[in-house]
Amino acid sequence: MTQSCLNGDAPDVSFVLPVYNKAEALPCFFASLMAQQGDFSREVIFVDDASTDESRAVIEKFASVHDFVRVIANDTNAGPAIRLNQGVEQACGTYLALFDCDELLAPDTISVMLGMAREHGADMVHGKGRKTDALMAQAKADAIGVGVSVAVFEDALERILGRGIVRMTWLVERALFEKAGGCDTDVFIQDESLPLRLSLHARRVVDADMVVTVIPDAGSHLSGNKMQQHHDRFFVYAHFLAAHPELAPDKYRKVFGKCLSAARKAKRDGAPFNTLDLQCRYLAHKIRLGRSDLAELKRFESVFQKLPGIRRPINL
CATH class of the missing domain: 3.90.550.10 (Spore Coat Polysaccharide Biosynthesis Protein SpsA; Chain A)
Structure with missing residues (x-):
């Protein structure tokens, strides 16, 4: 060396x-x-x-x-x-x-x-x-x-x-x-x-x-904490969308879909999302109906923020 x-x-x-x-x-x-x-x-x-x-x-x-x-x-x-x-x-x-x-x-x-x-x-x-x-x-x-x-x-x-x-x-x-x-x-x-x-x-x-x-x-x-994974994945992609509104529409949709996927997996593992609302939003996204913007993610963001046992960064 x-x-x-x-x-x-x-x-x-x-x-x-x-x-x-x-x-x-x-x-x-x-x-x-x-x-x-x-x-x-x-x-x-x-x-x-x-x-x-x-x-x-x-x-x-x-x-x-x-x-x-x-x-x-x-x-x-x-x-x-x-x-x-x-x-x-x-x-x-x-x-x-x-x-x-x-x-x-x-x-x-x-x-x-x-x-x-x-x-x-x-x-x-x-x-x-x-x-x-x-x-x-x-x-x-x-x-x-x-x-x-x-x-x-x-x-x-x-x-x-x-x-x-x-x-x-x-x-x-x-x-x-x-x-x-x-x-x-x-x-x-x-x-x-x-x-x-x-x-x-x-x-x-x-x-x-x-x-x-x-x-x-x-x-x-x-990363073995599944709920931590779902939480972090959701916010990583949500933050990315907020920082890059200039993304091409196809990539914007893919990033938005990652947020919805994280919410669905969190629901599967016990997060208290409204099942009907989440599923309807996910299906609408899959068939390209409805909006794919940050405002649509707010309903899921508040649930993620209240999840117990999630480690979050401190402000240094």
Whole structure:
């Protein structure tokens, strides 16, 4: 590993990693990061979100041993969206490597993703995660290798509005992240907002059929809370509509439909929506009747805002 920009050299890749109560998983994750193959320089930025376990001590130990590692310590829990933005503000790599640090990286994850970004002129590259029943210490991530099936999309937003591309398994250009304004800081979890906001400004996205991380049985993920997922998904897309009234009509309808879909799933999982009203609005949207505008979403927004047990960002 070469020196990071802490010592005057801008690295090829900045790993930016929010941390909250992942002390047991962090040594295994960091070992998989240290085992990354390929000729590229890197820095590692851990952003502790006021962990209540030993996470901060673990990452501070990494930083004491390795000069390309730094720790941003916080005394208030604000959520991963805010903390990811905070970390990127201090990053200086050409690319950002954005992963969950309770998973294991395949040993050639970054070299393969970098190769794809450069080959296809893409500023967003996405891989897949694979769940395993193995505990963190026993889990193993195999090399990706060659012969990967790759889909390249010139219309990044169109791809993001499809399915299956919200895992935190991203390599993106830092310039794109900054242009897009990073994650939506009014939503706690960043999984949905980050690719959506990036895609509006991206040149090209690569969606690769490759396992870049293995996801062990290492405790609960924030995104495992289904109602939190529905809540955050609704507001991510509602905020996006509010910020971008200039969207082409077909994309506007798709984003609006994502809001309705989030409400329907929340209803299925116990949210107290009016069943008839929700179903009628959903069917009207499907057959292109009725309005698809923000005013139509207000009835659902108020219910989401009153849901119990939902984590929301704090105002820093």
